[in-house]
Amino acid sequence: MSKSRTPRIARRHFLLAAAAGALAVTGGTITPARPGQANTRTILKSGDLEVLVVSDGYFVLPTGFLVAPETPTPEREAVLKAAGQGGEQLQLANNVTILRKGSDVVLVDAGTGPHHQPSAGKLAENLRAVGIQPAAITKVVLTHGHPDHLWGVLHADDRPVYPNAIYFVSSVEWNVWADPDVAQKLPAVFPKERAASIATGTKHHFSRIKDKVTMVRGGDEIVGGIRIVTTPGHTPGHISVEVAGDGGLVIAGDALTHRLISFRYPSWRVPVDCDADDGIATRLRLLDQLATDKQRLIGAHLPFPGSGFVERKDGSYRFVTS
Numbered sequence: 001m002s003k004s005r006t007p008r009i010a011r012r013h014f015l016l017a018a019a020a021g022a023l024a025v026t027g028g029t030i031t032p033a034r035p036g037q038a039n040t041r042t043i044l045k046s047g048d049l050e051v052l053v054v055s056d057g058y059f060v061l062p063t064g065f066l067v068a069p070e071t072p073t074p075e076r077e078a079v080l081k082a083a084g085q086g087g088e089q090l091q092l093a094n095n096v097t098i099l100r101k102g103s104d105v106v107l108v109d110a111g112t113g114p115h116h117q118p119s120a121g122k123l124a125e126n127l128r129a130v131g132i133q134p135a136a137i138t139k140v141v142l143t144h145g146h147p148d149h150l151w152g153v154l155h156a157d158d159r160p161v162y163p164n165a166i167y168f169v170s171s172v173e174w175n176v177w178a179d180p181d182v183a184q185k186l187p188a189v190f191p192k193e194r195a196a197s198i199a200t201g202t203k204h205h206f207s208r209i210k211d212k213v214t215m216v217r218g219g220d221e222i223v224g225g226i227r228i229v230t231t232p233g234h235t236p237g238h239i240s241v242e243v244a245g246d247g248g249l250v251i252a253g254d255a256l257t258h259r260l261i262s263f264r265y266p267s268w269r270v271p272v273d274c275d276a277d278d279g280i281a282t283r284l285r286l287l288d289q290l291a292t293d294k295q296r297l298i299g300a301h302l303p304f305p306g307s308g309f310v311e312r313k314d315g316s317y318r319f320v321t322s
């Protein structure tokens with residue numbers, strides 16, 4: 001999809017990033033942004049494009065959501081230990097990307113809002129802290145309908161957080177959540193009551209913004225040089241955002257969720273993916289593209305700010321923060 005990009009320029013960009021002190025992610029604990037820590041990072045400025053990541057906070061989920069029980073035990077234990085994540089729960093950052101270009105201020109996802117976990121839902125306040133008023137947001141791209149990406153569009157009292165924004169949602173994703181039986185079709189790893197509350201909550205949040213939603217499909221441009229790419233698997237209509245210029249950037253939502261497992265073991269089934277086989281195919285395709293084209297990656301749940309590059313390593317890949 002991006003073979004027309006000039007490899008030499010991309011390569012030079014990558015080497016500059018590496019020279020600037022990029023670090024291989026091989027261990028240590030996850031460090032999501034927390035109160036008192038920096039919650040915003042400028043990722044790049046190039047021409048009239050500025051890319052920021054603002055933290056929505058962090059949340060905790062069962063390890064079994066990301067790691068299937070059938071994965072080989074020694075590898076599973078070793079990789080979780082390397083990530084500082086032994087045990088039954090994982091702590092994940094929730095990173096939201098902001099693209100400023102011309103008169104547009106585009107959010108990629110909207111964070112969890114007030115109904116998820118108290119450690120998350122900090123996006124709007126963290127935006128204000130860096131001088132971005134929620135009313136200044138012109139566009140919101142929703143990668144998918146899960147609570148940690150969508151539910152931040154509404155305040156606790158149901159008012160829209162971004163009163164002047166229009167929203168972009170994959171038509172496939174919209175139809176998934178419009179299905180009356182969606183709760184029964186969510187991955188089995190969700191307890192039944194949780195699946196029901198996710199389905200109800202997402203239907204409600206979509207209903208509150210529906211008059212301002214534009215349906216999109218792969219290739220659609222949101223702003224000049226910023227386009228939608230389809231990355232199905234985590235959900236059937238999961239989309240990512242590809243940004244042209246400065247070597248290229250892919251904001252991959254939940255296509256690559258774990259900083260070690262998603263890269264070292266991309267063929268492991270992810271229980272929280274709606275279609276695990278599609279999730280694997282998407283990861284392999286995306287990793288090959290990111291490593292080949294030396295495009296920057298931003299992942300929603302990679303350690304804050306979730307930005308870096310993908311390198312090939314030992315027949316697989318690794319994530320190099322930058």
Ligand SMILES: [Zn+2]
Pocket residue numbers: 146148149254300301
């Ligand atoms: Zn997510």
